Amino acid sequence: MRCDAVQRQFDALEFDALSASETTRLRHHLTACPACAAALDARQAEDVELKAALAAEVPPLGMWSAVEAAIIASPAPLRRAAPRSLHRGLRWAVGVATAAVLFAVAGRWSVRPPRTPVTPPSRSIASSPAAPASSETVAAYVMGAWRDPFADQVALGARAWAHRTSETSLPAAESTTGGG
């Protein structure tokens, strides 16, 4: 067996995906080839180190439940991912706009009531051109292509996961990039 072919099978060996004969052949090569044996040793040592390092980073039990509860308890518009400065600016703009609308409506009502009730759309969603489409929407769009011919499922999965789990993973400048 060639060394590059052997080393390409390390993943399969690690995950016990090789047949008995393939495993025997590979083990036989490893006993005769110090380079491949060293590569496998190094890889296994890295795995152990990585596993230990990642285990130390596991958050305490119940942390996610607390975060989830906090997200659910907060009002929906606050869950939108946007730069802090944008939030501040938006709040200021919405405040001014609301005051202006109230002032105008109060003025009009003092003269005569409107003929039809004013039912503005939900401003928190409607008025911001920079508000990203919700993560749920993007994830639904991305995963909609899952069963298409030649869908790159590895990339789709990674992309959908990023959108599903973290709105802040969307770049803030996405609404300003040019079209094709």
Added chain:
Amino acid sequence: MVRLPSANARQSVRAGRLPWPFASSGGVSRGGASLCRAASLLAWGMALVAGCAGWSAPPKGATPPDAAAWVKRATSADSRIPYFATMHTHIAAGTGYTESTARIWRNGARQRIEYGPAAAPQRILLDDGAHVRWLDPQTRTVTLAATGRRSPQVDLLLKNYRAAWDGSGVIAGRPSRILRLTPLHPPGPSRRLWLDRATALTLRTDSFSADGALQSSSFALSVTFRPKLTADRFRVPSGWRETALPADPPRWTLATLSERVGIPLIGLARPPAGFRLDEMALTQTGSGVPSAHLRYTDGMNSLSLFEHPYPRAGGGMGRGMGRGMGRGRGMGRGRRGSGVSETVGEPCVLLAGQAGRSLRIFGEDRVYILVADLPERALRAVAATLK
């Protein structure tokens, strides 16, 4: 057309046997037999040389295999051949890219994808052919992702995309043919695929957006065919918490989905050329408002139209019709095609440079969101048909 020596032929060569028509036949004279043997050896030698040349580079002028037939073969290869592979993927994100390594176990319609380091995967995806489940090892929770359950629409793909060979290469040590799929109705996305010569399995996929930018590239680092696979690989481990796993979703129609979402759905009167309605689904917005998802596809690109009513002031759409309907501004006044108000809001461009480009359109009684991998001008043209 130069074809590679078949597996049987190669095995015969290894075993020292000469396959027909080169094997000498009995019932001839001694001199004739020697002549025959010499001729057959000469012919076999020439065939061997031609075969070797075929492995490295097909001679100029050789007829390539039928690309459309290979498209069909390649789309079924995933479910035909059990395999284990390690893949690496690069995904465009903003001005840079992110990358990830994943391990895939595939057996028929079932597959498992593990992202992150082999020692401690950060996320796992299980696909049973009908549902995709996300497993989060940190919280030991499982959630369902809506993917539909249709089979790949290969005929639609071939109707809207040109398949052509674009050379050859080697991926994960395996000789591959490179296939390019380009739109017949541009603008649209395109793909460059490295197909394993022996099995037609896709070993590398380069996905380009409608503006020609590389969106993602995923390639095999190693692949093992017919690996040892246990059923446990494709099961949710015991003790994990499954959340939001509904019963099988119903087959939605416009009428039933309209009723569920609380507004009469309009849909696209004139989808872009080559696109057709693929499926309908119920989803929800970030604030929990039920939203209809109408998905159109041309076989590779997809165009999603989301429609949802405005949320009720002070608390969601839990009871159904919402503000517009309740006050007679929605269904009562609406007519087909009248949903977009010029004054309420202009379409806004969202998500440019991502997996798709999106427009949000504020109608009188609803919000439309269009998402597709199309240039902004093309997407605005689709939005205009909503008026």
